Amino acid sequence: SQQGEEDPQALSIQEGENATMNCSYKTSINNLQWYRQNSGRGLVHLILIRSNEREKHSGRLRVTLDTSKKSSSLLITASRAADTASYFCAMTRGNTPLVFGKGTRLSVIA
Amino acid sequence: NAGVMQNPRHLVRRRGQEARLRCSPMKGHSHVYWYRQLPEEGLKFMVYLQKENIIDESGMPKERFSAEFPKEGPSILRIQQVVRGDSAAYFCASSPTAGQGQETQYFGPGTRLLVL
Numbered sequence: 001s002q003q004g005e006e007d008p009q010a011l012s013i014q015e016g017e018n019a020t021m022n023c024s025y026k027t028s029i030n031n032l033q034w035y036r037q038n039s040g041r042g043l044v045h046l047i048l049i050r051s052n053e054r055e056k057h058s059g060r061l062r063v064t065l066d067t068s069k070k071s072s073s074l075l076i077t078a079s080r081a082a083d084t085a086s087y088f089c090a091m092t093r094g095n096t097p098l099v100f101g102k103g104t105r106l107s108v109i110a
Numbered sequence: 111n112a113g114v115m116q117n118p119r120h121l122v123r124r125r126g127q128e129a130r131l132r133c134s135p136m137k138g139h140s141h142v143y144w145y146r147q148l149p150e151e152g153l154k155f156m157v158y159l160q161k162e163n164i165i166d167e168s169g170m171p172k173e174r175f176s177a178e179f180p181k182e183g184p185s186i187l188r189i190q191q192v193v194r195g196d197s198a199a200y201f202c203a204s205s206p207t208a209g210q211g212q213e214t215q216y217f218g219p220g221t222r223l224l225v226l
Contacts, residue, residue: 084135097169100152
């Protein structure tokens with residue numbers, strides 16, 4: 001199965017701290033994407049990293065990809081209460097559909 | 111440019127009734143994907159469609175579920191004779207080009223189906 005697994009399942013931090021979430025997968029991929037989902041809402045695309053890339057930044061987000069370890073991490077720096085959400089990694093291989101993990105539920109306490 | 115639109119946002123059905131979920135992709139997008147999400151779970155792929163064609167329905171149950179994306183109008187996910195286990199959030203996503211793995215998918219707000 002290509003399903004990703006996010007770790008930890010839940011994370012609670014204070015506002016201003018950094019949050020790190022990890023994603024592991026089992027097969028080779030073309031790219032890996034991170035999405036955010038606020039409670040009761042749809043998914044919002046955050047960042048895409050291709051298999052030949054190692055690191056990518058977007059604002060307060062930093063994503064790394066280690067294809068040798070089949071893992072990715074999402075770092076949110078200087079977290080805010082508004083970052084409270086579930087975060088999912090999703091990966092693709094060729095024309096396969098997006099395969100999502102169960103997500104990490106992040107709570108940022110003001 | 112409006113995002114992906116889904117309606118209704120909430121749908122309540124009794125067991126045995128039909129549920130019809132609609133999805134209008136972003137303007138210029140010709141690829142539509144349907145996903146199902148159970149509480150506290152990630153999204154599970156159901157079906158991938160292009161205009162008038164089903165490309166991949168490997169995630170869709172073979173009975174009671176069907177999907178279409180006609181030349182004109184929204185994509186429809188139809189669930190016949192609903193059962194309580196169909197209660198979930200159903201999300202539609204769209205992308206502009208071929209190759210699900212190559213482009214970002216843009217998600218709608220979802221339809222939350224409750225079967226009584």
